[in-house]
Amino acid sequence: MARKKARKKTKSGVEMDMTPMIDIVFLLIIFFMVVTELTLDQALVILPIASEAKIEEPQPGSRIVVINVSIDVDGETEIIQIANGDPLTPEGLERELRAETQAFGRWEPNPSDPTKNDSALEVTIRCDQGARSENIHKIFAACQKARIYKVRCAALNDRVEDPYSSN
Amino acid sequence: MARKRKKPGRQKDGAVLDMTSMIDVVFLLLIFFMCATKFKMPEGALRSFLPRDRGDSQSRPIVEENCRIWLRIEGGQVIAIADDRMIDPNNELVGDFEIHNGVPGPNMDLIEIHISDRKETYFGTSGGLPVVIDFSGDVPWKYVSDVLNICTKLEIDNIAFAAPEILLD
Numbered sequence: 001m002a003r004k005k006a007r008k009k010t011k012s013g014v015e016m017d018m019t020p021m022i023d024i025v026f027l028l029i030i031f032f033m034v035v036t037e038l039t040l041d042q043a044l045v046i047l048p049i050a051s052e053a054k055i056e057e058p059q060p061g062s063r064i065v066v067i068n069v070s071i072d073v074d075g076e077t078e079i080i081q082i083a084n085g086d087p088l089t090p091e092g093l094e095r096e097l098r099a100e101t102q103a104f105g106r107w108e109p110n111p112s113d114p115t116k117n118d119s120a121l122e123v124t125i126r127c128d129q130g131a132r133s134e135n136i137h138k139i140f141a142a143c144q145k146a147r148i149y150k151v152r153c154a155a156l157n158d159r160v161e162d163p164y165s166s167n
Numbered sequence: 168m169a170r171k172r173k174k175p176g177r178q179k180d181g182a183v184l185d186m187t188s189m190i191d192v193v194f195l196l197l198i199f200f201m202c203a204t205k206f207k208m209p210e211g212a213l214r215s216f217l218p219r220d221r222g223d224s225q226s227r228p229i230v231e232e233n234c235r236i237w238l239r240i241e242g243g244q245v246i247a248i249a250d251d252r253m254i255d256p257n258n259e260l261v262g263d264f265e266i267h268n269g270v271p272g273p274n275m276d277l278i279e280i281h282i283s284d285r286k287e288t289y290f291g292t293s294g295g296l297p298v299v300i301d302f303s304g305d306v307p308w309k310y311v312s313d314v315l316n317i318c319t320k321l322e323i324d325n326i327a328f329a330a331p332e333i334l335l336d
Binding site for chain 2: 036128
């Protein structure tokens with residue numbers, strides 16, 4: 001069928017120049033290839049919807065660690081991971097966060113105890129809306145032990161379509 | 168740039184390149200990537216900074232006046248208690264999440280009204296009304312996030328998440 005369409009010479013003898021179409025099609029392919037590669041970097045998490053969720057631009061010099069809490073394909077197991085890394089236990093998460101704070105190296109004096117410092121590292125928790133909330137307890141505890149206090153919970157704004165509505 | 172090409176299918180010796188199969192493959196690739204691509208949706212965040220002035224302990228009892236929202240699961244259903252007031256569940260499945268799971272949740276409008284009333288009648292000394300969200304570990308995160316969203320909407324800064332009790336020896 002495609003071969004019939006691809007004939008460049010019509011009955012009237014007019015030649016069709018397919019070059020611009022091929023250019024555009026190649027551009028589209030390159031665009032979709034690049035975009036697909038980017039979206040594969042994220043864990044599959046269905047975020048809750050919150051009308052007050054604000055999109056905040058990261059401050060210059062800040063660093064945000066993203067912790068994903070997703071539900072495995074079996075629907076039972078819940079996975080905690082930093083970005084798209086290996087699944088972590090609460091102890092492993094604490095260890096990773098401590099390493100992140102050391103690597104970042106920016107500290108703020110604690111308001112109640114100036115001899116102690118809190119990390120300026122920021123954490124965004126991307127928790128699946130169907131995941132059990134005990135994961136948040138674990139993450140909060142790990143953050144507190146790693147002296148991280150800037151924690152945010154990711155959510156979709158009302159304006160964005162609910163992912164379940166397509167099912 | 169593409170226009171500079173002269174007669175793309177024909178070479179100097181008069182041989183014609185059949186581009187049909189290449190175009191077929193290219194279109195197949197295009198359709199595949201169009202179907203496989205899922206665009207990243209813009210994500211916001213609810214601020215839930217952890218307390219900095221409570222030392223190293225993971226949890227400590229809160230003795231000042233506060234508004235406590237309990238979230239528990241009983242009989243497969245999420246139950247909400249605002250202070251000592253039982254929040255009625257929704258009569259029907261509200262939202263796509265509940266339709267997907269088939270279990271109705273608590274009426275979030277009633278929780279919002281309760282917190283708003285408490286905020287108006289709060290005359291404490293420690294800034295705004297402290298709200299404690301006390302949830303059991305098996306509650307879906309969506310409902311905790313909904314309560315957090317209500318607190319943010321009502322401009323409540325003093326939000327605490329109740330941590331599991333640590334038993335003393």
